[in-house]
Amino acid sequence: MVIVVEKRESVTVVSIDGSMDGTTARELVTSLREQVSGGSPRLVGNLAGVDYTSSAGLRALLETVKESRQHGGDLRLAAVRPEVLRVLELSGFTSILQVFDDVEAAVASFAA
Amino acid sequence: MAGDTSALTPGPLPKGEGGQRVAVVIGSGSVKCAAALGLLKVLDREGIAIDLVVGCSGGSIYAALIALGHSAAAAEEMTRRLWTREVTRRKHYPSLVRAVLPQIFGFTEQFGLVDDGLILERLRVALGDSHFENARIPLYLTATDFHTGEQHVFSQGSVLDAVRASIAIPYIFRPWKIDGHLYVDGFLSDPMPVGVAIKHGANVIVTMGFESPYQPRATSVLRFAFQLSSIMSNNLLRANYAFHNLAHHTEILPIIPQFRERIHLFDTDKIPYVIEEGERAAEQQLPYLRRLLAAVES
Numbered sequence: 001m002v003i004v005v006e007k008r009e010s011v012t013v014v015s016i017d018g019s020m021d022g023t024t025a026r027e028l029v030t031s032l033r034e035q036v037s038g039g040s041p042r043l044v045g046n047l048a049g050v051d052y053t054s055s056a057g058l059r060a061l062l063e064t065v066k067e068s069r070q071h072g073g074d075l076r077l078a079a080v081r082p083e084v085l086r087v088l089e090l091s092g093f094t095s096i097l098q099v100f101d102d103v104e105a106a107v108a109s110f111a112a
Numbered sequence: 113m114a115g116d117t118s119a120l121t122p123g124p125l126p127k128g129e130g131g132q133r134v135a136v137v138i139g140s141g142s143v144k145c146a147a148a149l150g151l152l153k154v155l156d157r158e159g160i161a162i163d164l165v166v167g168c169s170g171g172s173i174y175a176a177l178i179a180l181g182h183s184a185a186a187a188e189e190m191t192r193r194l195w196t197r198e199v200t201r202r203k204h205y206p207s208l209v210r211a212v213l214p215q216i217f218g219f220t221e222q223f224g225l226v227d228d229g230l231i232l233e234r235l236r237v238a239l240g241d242s243h244f245e246n247a248r249i250p251l252y253l254t255a256t257d258f259h260t261g262e263q264h265v266f267s268q269g270s271v272l273d274a275v276r277a278s279i280a281i282p283y284i285f286r287p288w289k290i291d292g293h294l295y296v297d298g299f300l301s302d303p304m305p306v307g308v309a310i311k312h313g314a315n316v317i318v319t320m321g322f323e324s325p326y327q328p329r330a331t332s333v334l335r336f337a338f339q340l341s342s343i344m345s346n347n348l349l350r351a352n353y354a355f356h357n358l359a360h361h362t363e364i365l366p367i368i369p370q371f372r373e374r375i376h377l378f379d380t381d382k383i384p385y386v387i388e389e390g391e392r393a394a395e396q397q398l399p400y401l402r403r404l405l406a407a408v409e410s
Contacts, residue, residue: 021400022363022407023404023407052400054364054365054400055357055358055363055364056363058357058358062358083368083370089350090349090350091350091357092350092351092354
């Protein structure tokens with residue numbers, strides 16, 4: 001898994017490349033948590049490069065969204081591939097997480 | 113067959129420390145459940161052993177065939193002969209008469225619009241006199257208790273009885289009585305019963321399940337009832353799936369075949385295509401499954 005962090009004013013875009021699963025979830029949670037504890041709880045998860053998520057990936061997202069909201073921020077998702085979106089829908093995540101077509105729209109949503 | 117067989121039979125003991133227990137869970141989805149045979153092909157080819165199989169509704173047929181040791185090819189052939197439109201062609205007239213004139217004939221809970229004689233006959237050919245105790249892979253099939261609404265897990269006794277209970281599609285097939293309890297389709301309590309695999313010690317769950325299709329228009333009372341049933345079961349599927357994904361540390365790998373064409377309840381001729389898509393979807397997750405099993409073993 002490759003994780004690239006990019007600051008866009010008050011929003012942090014975390015671009016993830018690879019599979020969100022039991023072998024990568026810990027690394028993902030650690031990276032996202034670092035942003036939240038470092039004072040950047042407004043996160044955009046750019047999932048354009050994510051081709052799969054298992055239950056471990058879902059738990060990593062949930063852990064992060066809870067923590068970011070506790071710190072006054074949020075985790076919003078962008079550019080989710082259809083196969084990953086299907087799992088997010090099936091597991092009810094699209095009812096608790098905001099999902100945007102692209103990173104720009106997700107970043108802009110924090111200003112609204 | 114015993115009543116609460118799940119409670120009486122704890123299932124095989126978990127493997128030793130560091131060992132993985134791989135479960136295959138096949139949820140509801142009628143003909144689409146044949147995609148599980150594509151998954152079986154991939155697991156077989158890769159030499160990935162299955163430690164337990166769980167099935168529900170249409171998935172119970174495939175779960176049973178896999179656990180009883182049938183090859184994917186044999187199971188495909190059996191189900192092509194089993195699940196054809198003819199199984200619903202003959203109406204169950206006593207049910208119809210009792211529904212229309214309950215004051216005269218008396219309505220009974222064993223209501224189903226279709227005569228189940230043919231499906232029973234075909235299930236008997238496919239499953240014979242198999243018992244859970246003789247399955248090569250531990251097998252768990254689910255149905256729903258008609259009076260309590262609770263999920264019931266069968267793991268002892270006649271496989272045929274359990275499958276018949278698990279596929280008691282509301283309004284279509286009559287609820288099935290076993291040891292004084294009346295059972296209806298397993299999807300009514302959990303359309304994708306990964307919880308059963310978790311309860312029985314699986315730590316890697318490969319699951320395949322399907323949402324019920326919605327109809328663009330409800331043009332009859334039966335279609336209206338089906339639409340309501342689909343709405344409820346799909347929401348139940350999502351709620352249960354979310355719960356099991358988040359409440360446990362078991363790794364759940366959803367295998368979701370993408371069908372380019374709509375698969376109807378009795379599209380038996382599409383079974384080879386359905387299997388192909390199941391195989392394709394399973395192959396896509398194979399690299400991760402290999403990594404996961406290697407990580408657990410190391």
